[in-house]
Amino acid sequence: MKTEYVPPEWAFEFHGHRCPFLPIGYRMGKLAMEYLKVEREKDHGFFVFPECGEGHPQICFIDGIQVITGVTYGKSLMEKTYYGKLAAIFFHPKKGAVRYSLKPEFIDAFGKFEFFAYRKKGIEPSQVPQKAADEVINWVYEQTDDFMFKVEAKPDFKFSPVKGSFNKAKCSICGEYVFERYLRTKDGKPVCIPCSEY
């Protein structure tokens, strides 16, 4: 078992349940950071674009990525692409970009575990018997990086975060503060988007 790929206990507490995708995302993020030679992000300089969408399972790996990389949704460093794929692009302006995806062979082998039989029956992850969850989690820890991940350098990947501003003003209708980028105008007065009804 590759202990360096075992997330800290608080990662499962954060995520809310014990599933195999949290450790997969943790490992994907760790490998991508090593590939790009970047440290865990304390502030706002590293970006991840998970290629997942909505209405499909197995996206829990995104929380594993948040945990290991420090690239969090709350710091505006992460945005899904809505491609419905189990992959992510990791981008650091000074270090470049790399894409990690789960190989189809891994996904096929993985999908045979009992854990997924429960999930397909509509049983939520926290209600799957612990033994079934641990079985697949432990199996994942034993797989090689090469069996699990396709790795692609993305030298042409481009992304520029929008220019930030601290400026804000009050909406003339609801009185709440709005950051300038999102301020709209109605009847000549500054308003927020909901009050604008645009």
Place this chain on the structure above:
Amino acid sequence: MKTEYVPPEWAFEFHGHRCPFLPIGYRMGKLAMEYLKVEREKDHGFFVFPECGEGHPQICFIDGIQVITGVTYGKSLMEKTYYGKLAAIFFHPKKGAVRYSLKPEFIDAFGKFEFFAYRKKGIEPSQVPQKAADEVINWVYEQTDDFMFKVEAKPDFKFSPVKGSFNKAKCSICGEYVFERYLRTKDGKPVCIPCSEY
């Protein structure tokens, strides 16, 4: 100091730096859960819509919400509305919805702390002297809920998560798995969105 509003140490580790917005989001989430009478979300039944956007500061409260509520981006339970506001709607299908926003008076008082003078000079949160960060964090812990938050019941709020499916197929061009919702067709064959070039 209201110790029940102090996030666990791992919350700051997750977030990457020590700023006042992580505890604000933690507190906002805790109050919203009490208001709606919901428990921390283990699986996929509780949703939060932060009204923040991009290119503006102070959105770190979203990570505090992820930490306390279990409503995480990696479980597809959270989506920003891009209104540029320091607010969030909390929604549970069986319990209803409530909106919490920071009051302008609180934002004004808060904005006078030295922490923000550093931030406006472009200094990243992890580089702000610890003393300045602790000063504003401790001040926030001492404020009343009423001074900080406007609370609005949202009885008419509607949201239906999309219907989920485990079905997937391989893209006929790149060979990667795609969940069905995101599968497209090109020259009569199933393809992923990037390969479709649509």
